[in-house]
Every structure is written in C-alpha cells, then in structure tokens.
Amino acid sequence: MKTNNSFIFRMLFSSIAFMIISAGLFAQTNFSGTWGFNDSKSDFGGSQFRFAATTMVITQAGNALTVESTMPGRDGGEMKTTSKYNLDGSVSENPMFNTTRKSTVAWSADKTALTITSTMTFEREGQSMEMKTTETWKLTEGGKVLMIESVRPGRDGEMKTTAAYDKK
Numbered sequence: 001m002k003t004n005n006s007f008i009f010r011m012l013f014s015s016i017a018f019m020i021i022s023a024g025l026f027a028q029t030n031f032s033g034t035w036g037f038n039d040s041k042s043d044f045g046g047s048q049f050r051f052a053a054t055t056m057v058i059t060q061a062g063n064a065l066t067v068e069s070t071m072p073g074r075d076g077g078e079m080k081t082t083s084k085y086n087l088d089g090s091v092s093e094n095p096m097f098n099t100t101r102k103s104t105v106a107w108s109a110d111k112t113a114l115t116i117t118s119t120m121t122f123e124r125e126g127q128s129m130e131m132k133t134t135e136t137w138k139l140t141e142g143g144k145v146l147m148i149e150s151v152r153p154g155r156d157g158e159m160k161t162t163a164a165y166d167k168k
Helices: 002-026
Strands: 033-043 055-061 064-072 078-086 092-096 099-107 113-124 127-140 145-154 157-167
Touching: 033 145, 078 092, 078 099
Parallel strands: none
Antiparallel strands: 033 055, 033 157, 055 064, 064 078, 092 099, 099 113, 113 127, 127 145, 145 157
C-alpha cells in the first residue's frame, strides 16, 4: 500500500507542477494600469517632434486592449483619445486625424510583447496616401516600465522612437 500511495503522490505532484509551469509559459503579459510618460528613459532620435501621450490608462481584459491617452493639445489644453484593439489578431478600427486607423495586434512567441501594426489612408488633393506604423510594447524593470518602440515613415526615411512610461 505504501508504494501505491507514493506513486499516486508523485503523479499528482507531477501533474500540478506541469500545470503551473505550462500556465506560466503560455500566459500573456497584461499591460493594464495607469502609465506616466518618462522623458529620461525615452528616445526620440534627436527629433524635436515628440508625439507621445503624457498619460495612458490601459485596460486589458480577455481579447480586448483599451488605451485611453492624454496628450498636450495645440491650444495648451489636453487632448484625450481612446483606442480599442482586438488581441485575437483581427482588425481593429479607431478614428484618428479625420481618418480611420486600421490595426492588427500580434503577440511575440513567448507572449511577453505585442506588436501593433497600423495603416491610415489620407486623401490629399485628390490623391490617396497610405501611412503604415508599427509599435512594439514590452514591460521592463519587473513590470514597472512600459516601453513602446515605434517605427513610422519620416521626411528622411524611416523614423524609430522609443517612449517609456512608468507605472503609477
């Protein structure tokens, strides 16, 4: 009988350990929280044009990511926007600059980072112009800092920036 109980205990322990390890391996990062812009950890490549939110409130639940951003407005006030993204890889549509920003989200293989690939189409003087951007989100410093690496077209070619946000 002792051998049987020992065998059952080992099997039960192994099963529980496997489930815990598997859950950790397949769990995706949760970006939820209130985040404040950190200029000293950000890199805008020497550009004076800093297109970054001062504060972001991110809610991640199920297959949805909602980002409420606050940015300085042109009149000295604040401009607030809300964007919603589908985390299942389907296209999300969000209004932006008198057009619609169409985005897809893809998780990294280890589920620790996500990449948002977006396309906006602008009409100007009868011509259609398309702008594509990518943002890669990842948490650093034990989840205390959100780093967003962006790639977008610039005047002199591709522009790469990194905006850092501290968790509040």
